Amino acid sequence: MRDETDETVHYDKPAGGWGSLRGISLVAGKEGVSPGALDTLRRQNKPGGFMCVSCAWTKPANPHPFEFCENGAKATLWELTSRRCTPEFFAQHTVSELKTWRDYDLEQVGRLTHPMRYDPASDRYVPVAWEEAFRAIGAELRALEPKSTVFYASGRASLETSYLWALFARLYGHNNLPDSSNMCHETTSVGLKKVIGSSVGTCVAEDFEKCDAIFFFGQNPGTNSPRLLHPLQEAVRRGCRIVTFNPIQERGLIAFTNPQSPVEMATGKETRISELYFQVRPGGDIAAILGMCKHVLAREERQWTEQRHHLIDVDFIEQHTHGFGAFADLVKATEWEDIERESGLTRADLEAAADIYCGAKKVIAFYGMGVTQHVHGSQTIGTLINLLLLRGNLGREGAGISPVRGHSNVQGQRTVGISEKPELVPLDALEKLFGFAPPTEKGMNTVEACEGILAGEVKAFLGLGGNFIRAIPEREKMEAAWTGMRLTVQIATKLNRSHLINGEVAYLLPCLGRSEEDLQDSGAQIVTMEDSLSCIHGSISRRKPASEHLRSELSIVAGLAKAALPDNPKVRWDDWVGDYGQVRELIEATYPDEFADFNARVFTPGGFYRGNAARERVWKTESGKAEFSIPDGLNACGFAEAPGRYRLITLRSNDQFNTTIYGYSDRLRGIEGTRDVLLMNPDEIARAGIRAGQVVALVSDAEDGIHREVGGLTVTPFSLPDGCVAAYYPEMNPLIALSHHDCLSKTPAAKSVPVRIKADAA
Template sequence: MSNHSGKDVKIGRATMPAGGWGSLAKVSTILLDQRVPIKDSRLLLKQNKPDGYACVSCAWAKPANPHPFEFCESGAKATAWETTSKTIGADFFERHTVTELEAWDDHTLEDQGRLTVPLRWDAASDTYREVSWETAFAEIGATLRGMAREQVVFYASGRASLETSYMYSLFARMYGNNNLPDSSNMCHESTSVGLQKTIGVPVGTVVLHDFEETDCIFFFGQNVGVNSPRMLHQLQEARRRGVPIITFNPLRERGLVSFTNPQSPVEMLTGHETPISTQYHQVKPGGDTAAIMGLCKAVFDRDDAAQRAGAQRVLDVAFIQEHTHGFAEFEQSVRACGWIDIERESGLRRADLEAAAEAYCEAGAVMGIYGMGLTQHRNGVQNVTMIVNLLLLRGNIGKPGAGVCPVRGHSNVQGQRTVGITEKPELAPLDKLKEQYGFEPPRKAGMNTVEACEAILAGKVDAFIGLGGNFVRAVPERGLMEKAWREIPLTVQIATKLNRNHVIHGKASYLLPCLGRIEIDRQAGGEQDVTVEDSTGCMHGSRGRAEPVASTLLSEPAIVAGLAKATLDPNPNVDWDRWVGDYSLVREAIAETYPDIFHDFNARMWTPGGFRRPLGAAHRVWKTESGKAHFTAPEALQGNPDLRGGPQTLRLFTVRSDGQFNTTIYNYDDHFRGVQGSRMVLFMARADVARYALREGELVSLRTAAMDGVERRVDGLAVVPYDVPEGCIAGYYPELNALIPLWHHAKESKVPAAKAIDVILERGGRLS
């Protein structure tokens, strides 16, 4: 089956706003494509509702008083993708060898439908063959028991519920390691590190109510129209109140330009658009620290002018003195930084940064919202701490309408870290687990995602268990990783649909199909509910509403329990079967382990709008070493200090389309950017297209500008002239992950630096 390639691309103009008829049409199309019955399409009315299911797509907050249709285009696609009537049984693999499936692209693999039976790879026939659940658990357990404990990896994507995540982390630690990397390691670990050391919490301080009280919003590196469209409701309401929204993003994204609310009949009939950004600054990829440094410098300049005029200070001096540490060192670094350097590294003019700073200074309460455009850099942690610096200057943390708001991606990716999925033993309550379950938890640090990849390349991983996700497609260094992956003795994937991580497999490989969150989960104790945490630190109940696509599926908790029972020695303090029969018992166990967060868990899980985890920084209680919020002086302005090519290089950053969610590709179109028919495209500034003497649609190749002896190359990319900073180019994740060296990651957090990769363009690019 052939893949869509750069030669298939059709390029048009994208003029429509986010939302509107375009989004409605996309929802209708995917419901038809996935053969979702009419009765199941009504499930959308229960999405993100207090008595319904939490969206399996993004992690944006769920309101206490939801809209009649509390779903967006992306969420509707995710629901259709999961509730499809297309299925894969054992007969599918009788028709297709695994080697044949390797040639299929991401969309085609997942579009085959839901996996329905447990499968084991058969080397003789190069196919997956059906195996009973009992046999699969017994064989996997026997293999794991014979392995070195520190050489087994327990990976988790962001999909799993709090209940499943807690059980999975307990399984790993009872097995004997903290090798619990997850998708946070690839996106917002820079947030967890940066916020923890500056304000004492690893998550944001903003909740939905703050949008009603804010005076100004600053946006950095987050494409709301694709990655969290429901936030557009809050942004639209803020704009109607006259709240300025200042955006820093390399591309002019449709969701941050204008929005037509699909829930408003008037707007749909009249085509009315709400302008979203009042200022839009196209910062150079990797230039975020420099841009925020310029904002801070302009704030200091305005404060100096106020003092000279005998006017009220611009800085919140009382807040800084009472609540912060390190201000003098930060002030010195800002004043010593020259505008020439700031303009060069940010790609922005001083006047533009001063205009943004003016809006900041005139607002009483400011929110700083950001996404992976800030975290996936070599200086990703520094970018996060720079946002904190900016907010602290005027006391914009710990008061209504103000605060820091990292926008997480996958639903419950934040929550699984909250209940123990972490490679860092200091972040897990190991002493409490020892008391609770009567075993000695491992104290050695485990592997994060990059370290797991390094171990796989070194042949030091004996088994990889994946709780969801598409690991080999999501990580950097694809050329080396796929080759090394085939040498892993055992790979186990808990999944709903077929993906590339299943056809690139270990020497022994199992696929264990699970229920989706939207499906009714019937256990011995009746129909079960689960819980998730949203991006604002609020916990929500989620109740499956669709009939399971097959009776042969097990729930994620049941699969984790089956693996644990087959692998571990019996423990009288852990009754896996009772937990599977009644998830409320798992929640009671979570509450015992984490009483400050989850006390009265079962009673509070259906609180409208969710119940919030305690966040000291939201109340100006700083759980840092000094007991105060920390200003931190940046080490350098350069956004790409360790991968800097010469004048012949371009700076690549990866983006997502409206036709995907993470590695799940729903279609080949990107109606926000005017691209149809292929994802093998390269967005280039028109000046660069002319400089290279290229034509629209011409195929080119990219190779990474790294002198480490490894060739990283992607061919067959069609040139698309686009509004992108000169000298910079953009292309789609995960297709361009092959260009990211594994060592090109954020300092401290080790998040792959996908948002700034120096590459060399070659004309006449052949098809991949």
């Protein structure tokens, strides 16, 4: 993996190609999947088929022969594993022993097969009947103050299940509905809504066929959404120019070989994706974007003076925006010296990027968690919108803003009511449909739920999927406080770390995977989800469930709700479990503008678009217009430079999806067989007085007096900007202070964590 002329660890081949196929085959071999899994992959992400449980990238109306990527295939094969985590396994291992296992080894045990109850006396999980579990959990919930409980949802639960989960919480009496969006793109939901009135992106799939330029900020499609590489490749081939800003040179944005092209696979032909690629400093995106804006406005001034012709879209700015004058003044007052220092890029680099922007009639901006997971991530989003507003690149064909979401339905959950903010939910519609007064007090998001657990105020945690404890900041303190809760309930497909940290009463409830057939009274059930482009897709599966004792997520939610809530003739849990189409009718009744004719449209090729006012240039902001915003500074990190202080970037490997570890190969970065690495550029290694191969520790440099440390990291030379280091998520989460989050959304700021290197670690 090393080049003799380059001492850094790296990967010099394109994303995709034979490496992608080898990655899939390795996981298939480890999971021991049946031949039927191949049929699931054949139908994956196709109209009338099975929708991937991995990323939320859109599903095309005219799919490729194989409409899945490397990580999507891994997610499906991981779920369809032949391995089983049975009651016999739990009889052989105490929970204390299992806590010493690696995350990868826990999930490799296989699919959970039976509902289990934690027995503190034996320190083991023991089997329990479904109805007994429901009765016991219901009794515990009835004994608790509703506002002392938290109902968490991971991003993979369907729209139908998510709608009922939120309804269950509100019928019970609270809005404590944190979800995985709180950990990644809540900054989008809050920051984007503030400036354009929409909490989601404005692009649709057709826009990528018509844009002239694409700008990427802090997103890695090669690992996190590889199917996005297909439209990028097609865009480049028709002349679209792509510019990328990312601290790390991610292979998916450098070069791509299409695994579905026999010619490319046979010849090794690759497509160069990014015309310009800038390794911006972590948190330096505000400065970089402001530098581009500065050049655009300078060109506008020259062009108007010399030609009496505007470069910027003056009509659009006058009719559709607010605050341009103040922003233009800020840009003019900002010195290039400051922009270069904070971005880590030269003026010439930023002017070259801005020239591409100026030369394009239709521009799309993509971004990911490299933007959202900073203390001032929402201000970065606002600054990026400023750039698009200058030339009217919002609300028209071939242009717009496109945040790339992670989990397959994380955006959709918020759409149908998973929100701690009651003002975002049509409570009047819920009251009319179900005959109750929904709670109006704001609930807890992820950070607030963690704070409540630490304070001893949260008494119960119910998790609809996910690996909450492993995904959150401040893990050591959180694990210690977690056992102080009265009740913990986890709905899951496989064993993970969160299932080993329990309250006084704890249950582990196994559910069907999305890839498995869901048979209820009315027959095989369809579930739906929303992609990153606001399109709704139906999914139906044929695979035999891993165990006859599994229940669907929706069935489990209904079972818990029936046991915990008083009877209500308008709340028909049994009918809804028997026919998910009835739940879709409820979603349509609650959100009629977005889900009209829901049941008739579930298998619309390419999904059906639920609409976006900002795309129509209807701005649901305070001013009624799109807002030019003013960032507080040029640095999104939220902490100052200091001698010996580094900005830690947390990474996901190529063999990983969120907290799920499929293996120990980060092929696209050239790292194999380990996750215990600290990546630094060679000059920084020398300045720090350490050496490649040395084992060190990272220590938190948050100014709160709390000691946080992660050791056993091997110093590894890697191409990074000065002043920063990188290491893997979730292993680095103990270094992130719970208070270190985006100011508006409280999304943990995991892409710029203040740390120091402890060089004398064993």
